[in-house]
Amino acid sequence: MKIQKGDKVEIIIGKDKGRSGEVLRVFAKSGEIVVKGLNLFKKHLKPTQGQKGGIIEKERPLKVSKTMLICPNCQKKVRVGYSIDKNGDKSRICRKCKSIIVAAKK
């Protein structure tokens, strides 16, 4: 996966096009991610003991292909490339400014 948890992405297709947010979860198998505050759907909650019912908004996973990474260095929507250093370690790089992209670890 080119997108990792903690990355900032912008949605490029659909109703949330142009909006950006932080990646909260990554589902490698389905190629989907959850972005904080984006691709929301309304969920109706039934009242239960001790809790009022109501409507909450929750993020729904969306396809990685509908998003682009925002480079933490140049702040642009970029394509992600890979570079392999002399130790054989693979890092993600920004194809625009060539800086190494490190996912914000939480």
Ligand SMILES: [Zn+2]
């Ligand atoms: Zn960059």
